[in-house]
Amino acid sequence: MKTKNSIREIRELRGFSQAWVAEALGTSQSQIDRLEKGQRRLTVEWLNKLADFFDTDIGTLLGNRSPTINQERQEDNTTPIHATIPHNSSVIFDILERIHLSVPTPYGIQKSNIINDVIGFIISNNSLSERWSDGDILYGDKSINYKDESAEALLRDYFRCPFLVFIGNTKCFCARLVESSGDSFSFRAEHPNGNWEKFSYRRDDIISMHRILEWEELLYGWRRVSFFQTFEDAVNKFNAK
Template sequence: MAENNLMQLRKSAGWSRPQLAERMGTSAQQIEKLEKGMRRLTLDWIERFAAAFEISPAAIISGESPPPNAKPVLLEGPSAERMHEDLPIYGTALGAPKMIDGEAVEQTHLNQGDVVGYAKRPVILNGRADAYALYVVGQSMAPKYDEGEIILAETKRPARIGDNVVVYLRARGDDDDGQRARAALVKRLVRKTAAYIELEQYTPPITFRISIDEITRIDRVMSLSDLLG
Protein backbone atom coordinates (compact mmCIF):
# COMPACT_ATOMS: atom_id res chain seq x y z
CA MET A 1 0.00 0.00 0.00
CA ALA A 2 1.35 3.49 -0.88
CA GLU A 3 2.34 5.70 2.03
CA ASN A 4 0.11 8.68 2.70
CA ASN A 5 0.52 12.06 4.32
CA LEU A 6 -3.00 12.35 5.74
CA MET A 7 -2.12 12.76 9.40
CA GLN A 8 0.74 15.16 8.68
CA LEU A 9 -1.40 17.26 6.35
CA ARG A 10 -4.26 17.41 8.85
CA LYS A 11 -1.98 18.46 11.70
CA SER A 12 -0.22 21.03 9.51
CA ALA A 13 -3.62 22.53 8.72
CA GLY A 14 -4.40 22.67 12.43
CA TRP A 15 -7.51 20.52 12.10
CA SER A 16 -8.80 17.82 14.38
CA ARG A 17 -10.19 14.62 12.90
CA PRO A 18 -13.80 15.79 13.52
CA GLN A 19 -13.05 19.10 11.77
CA LEU A 20 -11.57 17.37 8.72
CA ALA A 21 -14.43 14.85 8.71
CA GLU A 22 -16.97 17.69 8.65
CA ARG A 23 -15.25 19.28 5.66
CA MET A 24 -15.29 15.96 3.80
CA GLY A 25 -18.78 14.81 4.76
CA THR A 26 -17.62 11.71 6.60
CA SER A 27 -16.91 10.58 10.17
CA ALA A 28 -13.88 11.08 12.40
CA GLN A 29 -13.68 7.28 12.71
CA GLN A 30 -13.29 6.95 8.92
CA ILE A 31 -10.55 9.60 8.94
CA GLU A 32 -8.69 7.70 11.67
CA LYS A 33 -8.91 4.41 9.76
CA LEU A 34 -7.65 6.02 6.56
CA GLU A 35 -4.80 7.80 8.33
CA LYS A 36 -3.66 4.57 10.01
CA GLY A 37 -4.00 2.43 6.88
CA MET A 38 -6.86 0.40 8.38
CA ARG A 39 -9.00 1.26 5.35
CA ARG A 40 -7.78 1.23 1.76
CA LEU A 41 -7.17 4.67 0.28
CA THR A 42 -9.13 4.53 -2.98
CA LEU A 43 -9.03 7.13 -5.75
CA ASP A 44 -12.33 8.55 -4.51
CA TRP A 45 -10.90 9.11 -1.01
CA ILE A 46 -7.72 10.65 -2.45
CA GLU A 47 -9.79 13.10 -4.50
CA ARG A 48 -11.85 14.07 -1.45
CA PHE A 49 -8.78 14.62 0.72
CA ALA A 50 -7.07 16.60 -2.04
CA ALA A 51 -10.10 18.88 -2.37
CA ALA A 52 -10.25 19.41 1.42
CA PHE A 53 -6.53 20.26 1.66
CA GLU A 54 -6.51 22.14 -1.67
CA ILE A 55 -3.53 20.20 -2.97
CA SER A 56 -2.72 17.82 -5.81
CA PRO A 57 -3.95 14.23 -5.31
CA ALA A 58 -0.39 13.06 -5.99
CA ALA A 59 0.77 14.83 -2.80
CA ILE A 60 -1.51 12.61 -0.71
CA ILE A 61 0.54 9.48 -1.46
CA SER A 62 3.93 11.07 -2.03
CA GLY A 63 5.31 9.72 1.23
CA GLU A 64 6.99 13.08 1.86
CA SER A 65 6.28 14.73 5.19
CA PRO A 66 5.45 18.44 5.10
CA PRO A 67 7.88 20.71 6.95
CA PRO A 68 6.96 21.83 10.50
CA ASN A 69 4.24 24.51 10.66
CA ALA A 70 3.66 24.12 6.91
CA LYS A 71 0.20 24.86 5.55
CA PRO A 72 -1.40 23.00 2.65
CA VAL A 73 -1.03 25.00 -0.55
CA LEU A 74 -2.59 24.64 -3.97
CA LEU A 75 -0.26 22.69 -6.26
CA GLU A 76 -0.36 22.23 -10.00
CA GLY A 77 -1.68 18.86 -11.09
CA PRO A 78 -4.91 16.85 -11.18
CA SER A 79 -7.57 18.45 -9.01
CA ALA A 80 -10.91 17.01 -8.00
CA GLU A 81 -12.45 20.43 -8.58
CA ARG A 82 -11.37 20.38 -12.24
CA MET A 83 -12.58 16.88 -12.97
CA HIS A 84 -15.52 16.53 -15.33
CA GLU A 85 -18.15 14.03 -14.23
CA ASP A 86 -18.53 12.46 -17.67
CA LEU A 87 -16.74 9.09 -17.55
CA PRO A 88 -19.39 6.46 -18.38
CA ILE A 89 -20.09 3.76 -15.79
CA TYR A 90 -21.41 0.65 -17.51
CA GLY A 91 -23.98 -1.56 -15.86
CA THR A 92 -22.74 -4.78 -14.25
CA ALA A 93 -24.33 -7.72 -12.47
CA LEU A 94 -22.98 -10.90 -10.93
CA GLY A 95 -23.41 -13.73 -13.39
CA ALA A 96 -23.47 -17.48 -12.96
CA PRO A 97 -20.00 -18.80 -12.06
CA LYS A 98 -17.86 -20.24 -14.83
CA MET A 99 -16.68 -23.74 -13.89
CA ILE A 100 -12.99 -24.27 -14.68
CA ASP A 101 -11.26 -27.47 -13.57
CA GLY A 102 -13.90 -27.96 -10.90
CA GLU A 103 -13.50 -24.44 -9.53
CA ALA A 104 -16.26 -21.82 -9.64
CA VAL A 105 -14.93 -18.56 -11.11
CA GLU A 106 -17.02 -15.41 -10.71
CA GLN A 107 -18.24 -13.83 -13.93
CA THR A 108 -19.64 -10.37 -14.51
CA HIS A 109 -22.54 -9.62 -16.82
CA LEU A 110 -21.70 -6.37 -18.55
CA ASN A 111 -23.78 -4.30 -20.95
CA GLN A 112 -21.80 -1.48 -22.51
CA GLY A 113 -25.02 -0.13 -23.97
CA ASP A 114 -26.30 0.42 -20.44
CA VAL A 115 -24.72 3.53 -18.90
CA VAL A 116 -25.86 3.61 -15.27
CA GLY A 117 -24.06 6.81 -14.33
CA TYR A 118 -20.98 8.94 -14.78
CA ALA A 119 -17.82 9.06 -12.68
CA LYS A 120 -15.38 11.92 -12.26
CA ARG A 121 -12.86 11.83 -15.07
CA PRO A 122 -9.25 12.17 -13.87
CA VAL A 123 -7.59 15.02 -15.73
CA ILE A 124 -5.13 12.62 -17.32
CA LEU A 125 -8.09 10.94 -19.11
CA ASN A 126 -9.47 14.15 -20.65
CA GLY A 127 -10.18 13.51 -24.33
CA ARG A 128 -9.85 9.73 -23.92
CA ALA A 129 -12.90 8.07 -25.49
CA ASP A 130 -11.51 4.59 -24.76
CA ALA A 131 -11.72 4.90 -20.96
CA TYR A 132 -14.74 3.76 -18.96
CA ALA A 133 -15.73 2.73 -15.44
CA LEU A 134 -17.32 -0.36 -13.91
CA TYR A 135 -18.74 -1.26 -10.53
CA VAL A 136 -17.02 -4.33 -9.09
CA VAL A 137 -19.46 -7.16 -8.35
CA GLY A 138 -18.69 -10.17 -6.21
CA GLN A 139 -15.77 -10.80 -3.87
CA SER A 140 -13.31 -12.66 -6.10
CA MET A 141 -10.83 -9.75 -6.30
CA ALA A 142 -11.01 -8.67 -2.66
CA PRO A 143 -9.09 -7.22 -0.92
CA LYS A 144 -7.66 -5.57 -4.06
CA TYR A 145 -11.13 -4.49 -5.23
CA ASP A 146 -14.12 -4.65 -2.91
CA GLU A 147 -17.68 -5.21 -4.12
CA GLY A 148 -19.29 -1.93 -5.15
CA GLU A 149 -15.96 -0.20 -5.81
CA ILE A 150 -15.51 1.66 -9.09
CA ILE A 151 -12.63 0.65 -11.33
CA LEU A 152 -11.47 2.47 -14.44
CA ALA A 153 -10.44 0.55 -17.56
CA GLU A 154 -8.94 1.46 -20.91
CA THR A 155 -8.78 -0.18 -24.32
CA LYS A 156 -5.94 1.92 -25.73
CA ARG A 157 -2.96 0.48 -23.84
CA PRO A 158 -2.28 -3.27 -24.09
CA ALA A 159 -2.37 -5.21 -20.82
CA ARG A 160 0.95 -6.48 -19.49
CA ILE A 161 1.69 -9.42 -17.24
CA GLY A 162 0.78 -8.42 -13.68
CA ASP A 163 -1.93 -5.96 -14.75
CA ASN A 164 -5.49 -6.28 -13.56
CA VAL A 165 -7.76 -6.74 -16.55
CA VAL A 166 -11.33 -7.00 -17.81
CA VAL A 167 -11.50 -10.06 -20.06
CA TYR A 168 -14.50 -10.19 -22.40
CA LEU A 169 -15.75 -13.70 -23.19
CA ARG A 170 -17.29 -14.11 -26.63
CA ALA A 171 -20.92 -15.01 -27.12
CA ARG A 172 -21.96 -18.52 -28.13
CA GLY A 173 -24.02 -19.94 -30.98
CA ASP A 174 -26.02 -17.58 -33.15
CA ASP A 175 -25.06 -14.61 -30.95
CA ASP A 176 -21.36 -15.05 -31.74
CA ASP A 177 -20.38 -12.34 -34.19
CA GLY A 178 -16.74 -12.27 -33.09
CA GLN A 179 -17.25 -9.05 -31.13
CA ARG A 180 -20.23 -9.51 -28.84
CA ALA A 181 -19.40 -10.63 -25.28
CA ARG A 182 -21.56 -12.86 -23.11
CA ALA A 183 -19.72 -12.03 -19.87
CA ALA A 184 -16.55 -10.50 -18.49
CA LEU A 185 -13.92 -11.54 -15.96
CA VAL A 186 -12.18 -8.97 -13.75
CA LYS A 187 -8.93 -10.70 -12.80
CA ARG A 188 -5.12 -10.35 -12.74
CA LEU A 189 -3.19 -11.31 -15.87
CA VAL A 190 -0.52 -13.90 -15.00
CA ARG A 191 0.52 -15.26 -18.39
CA LYS A 192 -0.33 -14.89 -22.07
CA THR A 193 0.46 -17.29 -24.92
CA ALA A 194 -0.81 -17.75 -28.46
CA ALA A 195 -3.24 -20.39 -27.21
CA TYR A 196 -4.45 -19.12 -23.84
CA ILE A 197 -4.17 -16.57 -21.08
CA GLU A 198 -3.67 -17.40 -17.42
CA LEU A 199 -5.62 -15.38 -14.87
CA GLU A 200 -5.62 -15.08 -11.10
CA GLN A 201 -8.30 -14.18 -8.59
CA TYR A 202 -7.79 -13.61 -4.87
CA THR A 203 -10.91 -14.86 -3.07
CA PRO A 204 -10.76 -17.80 -3.10
CA PRO A 205 -7.23 -17.89 -4.53
CA ILE A 206 -7.41 -19.55 -7.95
CA THR A 207 -5.19 -19.45 -11.04
CA PHE A 208 -6.81 -20.68 -14.24
CA ARG A 209 -6.56 -20.59 -18.03
CA ILE A 210 -8.92 -19.27 -20.69
CA SER A 211 -8.54 -20.23 -24.34
CA ILE A 212 -7.80 -17.33 -26.69
CA ASP A 213 -10.71 -18.59 -28.82
CA GLU A 214 -13.10 -17.68 -26.00
CA ILE A 215 -11.95 -14.05 -25.78
CA THR A 216 -13.12 -11.03 -27.74
CA ARG A 217 -10.81 -8.52 -26.06
CA ILE A 218 -8.80 -7.73 -22.94
CA ASP A 219 -9.02 -4.26 -21.38
CA ARG A 220 -6.51 -2.99 -18.86
CA VAL A 221 -7.67 -1.79 -15.43
CA MET A 222 -5.92 1.48 -14.68
CA SER A 223 -3.87 1.75 -11.50
CA LEU A 224 -3.77 4.66 -9.09
CA SER A 225 -0.34 5.70 -10.38
CA ASP A 226 -1.74 5.76 -13.94
CA LEU A 227 -4.51 8.12 -12.90
CA LEU A 228 -2.30 10.46 -10.91
CA GLY A 229 0.11 10.74 -13.82
Protein backbone atom coordinates in the same frame (compact mmCIF):
# COMPACT_ATOMS: atom_id res chain seq x y z
CA MET B 1 -15.99 13.91 19.02
CA LYS B 2 -16.75 13.36 15.34
CA THR B 3 -16.11 16.20 12.89
CA LYS B 4 -18.11 16.45 9.68
CA ASN B 5 -16.05 16.55 6.49
CA SER B 6 -16.50 15.73 2.78
CA ILE B 7 -13.55 13.37 2.27
CA ARG B 8 -15.66 10.30 1.57
CA GLU B 9 -17.95 12.15 -0.82
CA ILE B 10 -14.98 13.57 -2.74
CA ARG B 11 -13.31 10.17 -2.88
CA GLU B 12 -16.46 8.53 -4.27
CA LEU B 13 -16.88 11.31 -6.82
CA ARG B 14 -13.34 10.59 -8.01
CA GLY B 15 -14.16 6.89 -8.25
CA PHE B 16 -11.43 5.71 -5.86
CA SER B 17 -11.62 3.07 -3.15
CA GLN B 18 -10.26 3.59 0.35
CA ALA B 19 -7.55 1.03 -0.44
CA TRP B 20 -6.34 3.05 -3.44
CA VAL B 21 -6.18 6.26 -1.43
CA ALA B 22 -4.37 4.53 1.44
CA GLU B 23 -1.75 3.02 -0.88
CA ALA B 24 -1.17 6.31 -2.70
CA LEU B 25 -0.72 8.23 0.56
CA GLY B 26 1.38 5.58 2.27
CA THR B 27 -1.06 4.83 5.08
CA SER B 28 -3.60 2.17 6.06
CA GLN B 29 -7.17 1.78 4.85
CA SER B 30 -8.40 1.97 8.45
CA GLN B 31 -6.65 5.35 8.80
CA ILE B 32 -8.50 6.70 5.76
CA ASP B 33 -11.76 5.28 7.11
CA ARG B 34 -11.26 7.06 10.45
CA LEU B 35 -10.44 10.35 8.72
CA GLU B 36 -13.59 10.08 6.60
CA LYS B 37 -15.76 9.35 9.64
CA GLY B 38 -14.24 12.20 11.63
CA GLN B 39 -12.84 9.78 14.20
CA ARG B 40 -9.32 11.13 13.71
CA ARG B 41 -8.37 14.81 13.83
CA LEU B 42 -7.49 16.37 10.49
CA THR B 43 -4.11 18.01 10.97
CA VAL B 44 -2.77 20.69 8.64
CA GLU B 45 -0.43 18.06 7.19
CA TRP B 46 -3.33 15.72 6.42
CA LEU B 47 -5.45 18.53 4.96
CA ASN B 48 -2.68 19.58 2.58
CA LYS B 49 -1.93 15.97 1.63
CA LEU B 50 -5.59 15.15 0.90
CA ALA B 51 -6.21 18.41 -0.95
CA ASP B 52 -3.26 17.71 -3.27
CA PHE B 53 -4.29 14.10 -3.75
CA PHE B 54 -7.92 14.85 -4.65
CA ASP B 55 -7.05 17.97 -6.69
CA THR B 56 -9.33 20.15 -4.56
CA ASP B 57 -9.07 22.77 -1.81
CA ILE B 58 -9.14 22.54 1.97
CA GLY B 59 -12.47 24.34 2.23
CA THR B 60 -14.14 21.67 0.12
CA LEU B 61 -12.49 18.90 2.18
CA LEU B 62 -13.90 20.42 5.36
CA GLY B 63 -17.41 20.55 3.89
CA ASN B 64 -17.55 24.34 3.53
CA ARG B 65 -18.40 23.98 -0.17
CA SER B 66 -20.16 21.24 -2.10
CA PRO B 67 -17.63 18.78 -3.55
CA THR B 68 -19.90 18.38 -6.57
CA ILE B 69 -18.91 21.90 -7.63
CA ASN B 70 -15.33 22.14 -8.79
CA GLN B 71 -14.41 25.28 -10.66
CA GLU B 72 -11.40 23.55 -12.22
CA ARG B 73 -13.53 20.92 -13.97
CA GLN B 74 -16.03 21.47 -16.74
CA GLU B 75 -19.53 20.22 -16.00
CA ASP B 76 -19.54 17.89 -19.01
CA ASN B 77 -16.12 16.43 -18.24
CA THR B 78 -17.50 13.20 -16.85
CA THR B 79 -17.14 9.48 -17.49
CA PRO B 80 -20.21 7.22 -17.64
CA ILE B 81 -20.03 4.24 -15.29
CA HIS B 82 -21.78 1.11 -16.54
CA ALA B 83 -23.96 -1.05 -14.33
CA THR B 84 -22.99 -4.72 -13.94
CA ILE B 85 -24.69 -7.99 -12.97
CA PRO B 86 -22.63 -10.66 -11.16
CA HIS B 87 -22.66 -14.42 -11.70
CA ASN B 88 -22.74 -15.65 -8.12
CA SER B 89 -20.94 -18.93 -8.77
CA SER B 90 -17.92 -17.52 -10.61
CA VAL B 91 -15.77 -14.42 -11.20
CA ILE B 92 -17.78 -13.66 -14.36
CA PHE B 93 -20.16 -10.70 -14.57
CA ASP B 94 -22.02 -8.81 -17.28
CA ILE B 95 -21.36 -5.18 -18.16
CA LEU B 96 -24.64 -3.60 -19.18
CA GLU B 97 -25.25 -0.81 -21.68
CA ARG B 98 -27.20 0.94 -18.93
CA ILE B 99 -25.30 3.76 -17.26
CA HIS B 100 -25.41 3.54 -13.47
CA LEU B 101 -23.96 7.01 -12.84
CA SER B 102 -21.51 9.54 -14.24
CA VAL B 103 -18.45 10.69 -12.30
CA PRO B 104 -15.82 13.38 -12.92
CA THR B 105 -13.18 11.99 -15.25
CA PRO B 106 -10.00 11.26 -13.25
CA TYR B 107 -7.24 13.76 -13.92
CA GLY B 108 -4.85 11.15 -15.31
CA ILE B 109 -7.40 10.10 -17.93
CA GLN B 110 -8.13 13.72 -18.85
CA LYS B 111 -4.51 14.31 -19.78
CA SER B 112 -4.10 11.01 -21.66
CA ASN B 113 -4.73 10.23 -25.31
CA ILE B 114 -7.09 7.34 -24.47
CA ILE B 115 -9.85 9.43 -22.90
CA ASN B 116 -12.35 8.36 -25.57
CA ASP B 117 -11.41 4.69 -25.23
CA VAL B 118 -11.95 4.30 -21.49
CA ILE B 119 -14.82 2.21 -20.15
CA GLY B 120 -15.92 2.81 -16.58
CA PHE B 121 -17.82 0.10 -14.71
CA ILE B 122 -18.68 -1.08 -11.22
CA ILE B 123 -16.99 -4.35 -10.30
CA SER B 124 -19.62 -6.65 -8.85
CA ASN B 125 -17.40 -9.19 -7.09
CA ASN B 126 -14.13 -9.41 -5.16
CA SER B 127 -11.99 -11.00 -7.89
CA LEU B 128 -9.33 -8.27 -7.39
CA SER B 129 -9.91 -7.89 -3.66
CA GLU B 130 -6.29 -7.04 -2.81
CA ARG B 131 -6.97 -3.63 -4.39
CA TRP B 132 -10.65 -3.34 -5.33
CA SER B 133 -13.79 -4.53 -3.60
CA ASP B 134 -17.31 -5.31 -4.75
CA GLY B 135 -18.95 -1.99 -5.68
CA ASP B 136 -15.76 -0.06 -6.57
CA ILE B 137 -15.45 1.84 -9.84
CA LEU B 138 -12.85 0.53 -12.29
CA TYR B 139 -11.64 1.95 -15.59
CA GLY B 140 -10.56 -0.18 -18.55
CA ASP B 141 -8.41 0.97 -21.47
CA LYS B 142 -10.18 -0.24 -24.62
CA SER B 143 -7.68 1.39 -26.99
CA ILE B 144 -5.66 -1.85 -27.18
CA ASN B 145 -6.84 -5.45 -27.39
CA TYR B 146 -4.04 -7.29 -25.58
CA LYS B 147 -5.37 -10.62 -26.80
CA ASP B 148 -3.40 -9.93 -29.98
CA GLU B 149 -0.10 -9.20 -28.18
CA SER B 150 2.64 -11.83 -28.17
CA ALA B 151 2.96 -14.07 -25.13
CA GLU B 152 6.53 -12.88 -24.57
CA ALA B 153 5.57 -9.18 -24.62
CA LEU B 154 2.63 -9.71 -22.28
CA LEU B 155 4.69 -11.52 -19.65
CA ARG B 156 7.54 -9.02 -19.96
CA ASP B 157 5.42 -5.88 -19.64
CA TYR B 158 2.16 -6.90 -17.97
CA PHE B 159 2.85 -9.83 -15.65
CA ARG B 160 0.35 -9.65 -12.74
CA CYS B 161 -1.35 -6.59 -14.22
CA PRO B 162 -5.15 -6.48 -13.79
CA PHE B 163 -7.15 -7.09 -16.97
CA LEU B 164 -10.77 -6.78 -18.04
CA VAL B 165 -11.38 -9.84 -20.21
CA PHE B 166 -14.45 -10.20 -22.45
CA ILE B 167 -15.57 -13.75 -23.24
CA GLY B 168 -18.89 -12.61 -24.71
CA ASN B 169 -20.56 -9.42 -25.89
CA THR B 170 -21.30 -8.38 -22.30
CA LYS B 171 -19.85 -11.31 -20.33
CA CYS B 172 -16.43 -10.65 -18.78
CA PHE B 173 -14.21 -11.03 -15.75
CA CYS B 174 -11.44 -9.12 -13.98
CA ALA B 175 -8.24 -10.92 -13.01
CA ARG B 176 -4.46 -10.63 -12.98
CA LEU B 177 -2.47 -12.11 -15.86
CA VAL B 178 0.04 -14.67 -14.54
CA GLU B 179 0.92 -16.84 -17.55
CA SER B 180 0.74 -16.57 -21.32
CA SER B 181 1.52 -18.98 -24.13
CA GLY B 182 0.86 -19.11 -27.84
CA ASP B 183 -2.71 -20.36 -27.49
CA SER B 184 -3.82 -19.64 -23.91
CA PHE B 185 -3.75 -17.21 -21.01
CA SER B 186 -3.74 -17.96 -17.29
CA PHE B 187 -5.21 -15.59 -14.74
CA ARG B 188 -5.43 -15.37 -10.97
CA ALA B 189 -8.41 -14.00 -9.03
CA GLU B 190 -10.38 -14.42 -5.83
CA HIS B 191 -13.36 -16.67 -6.44
CA PRO B 192 -16.74 -16.44 -4.64
CA ASN B 193 -15.61 -19.18 -2.24
CA GLY B 194 -12.93 -16.78 -0.94
CA ASN B 195 -9.99 -18.72 -2.40
CA TRP B 196 -7.44 -17.24 -4.79
CA GLU B 197 -7.27 -19.59 -7.76
CA LYS B 198 -5.52 -19.76 -11.13
CA PHE B 199 -7.61 -20.49 -14.21
CA SER B 200 -6.98 -20.50 -17.96
CA TYR B 201 -8.73 -19.51 -21.18
CA ARG B 202 -7.83 -20.37 -24.72
CA ARG B 203 -6.88 -17.33 -26.80
CA ASP B 204 -9.61 -18.23 -29.32
CA ASP B 205 -12.27 -18.18 -26.57
CA ILE B 206 -11.44 -14.60 -25.60
CA ILE B 207 -13.01 -11.73 -27.54
CA SER B 208 -10.84 -8.99 -26.11
CA MET B 209 -8.49 -8.18 -23.21
CA HIS B 210 -8.11 -4.67 -21.84
CA ARG B 211 -5.84 -3.38 -19.13
CA ILE B 212 -7.47 -1.96 -16.00
CA LEU B 213 -5.98 1.44 -15.23
CA GLU B 214 -4.27 1.60 -11.84
CA TRP B 215 -4.18 4.55 -9.47
CA GLU B 216 -1.04 6.20 -10.87
CA GLU B 217 -2.62 6.38 -14.31
CA LEU B 218 -5.89 7.72 -12.93
CA LEU B 219 -4.20 10.38 -10.83
CA TYR B 220 -1.17 11.37 -12.85
CA GLY B 221 -1.43 9.81 -16.30
CA TRP B 222 1.63 7.55 -16.02
CA ARG B 223 1.97 3.85 -15.33
CA ARG B 224 4.24 2.30 -12.75
CA VAL B 225 6.13 -0.58 -14.34
CA SER B 226 7.14 -3.48 -12.12
CA PHE B 227 9.85 -5.86 -13.28
CA PHE B 228 9.76 -9.48 -12.23
CA GLN B 229 12.38 -12.18 -12.62
CA THR B 230 12.49 -15.82 -11.72
CA PHE B 231 14.49 -17.05 -8.74
CA GLU B 232 16.72 -19.00 -11.12
CA ASP B 233 17.52 -15.84 -13.10
CA ALA B 234 18.41 -14.00 -9.89
CA VAL B 235 20.72 -16.82 -8.75
CA ASN B 236 22.44 -17.01 -12.14
CA LYS B 237 22.97 -13.25 -12.18
CA PHE B 238 24.44 -13.34 -8.66
CA ASN B 239 26.78 -16.26 -9.50
CA ALA B 240 27.98 -14.51 -12.65
CA LYS B 241 29.44 -11.64 -10.60
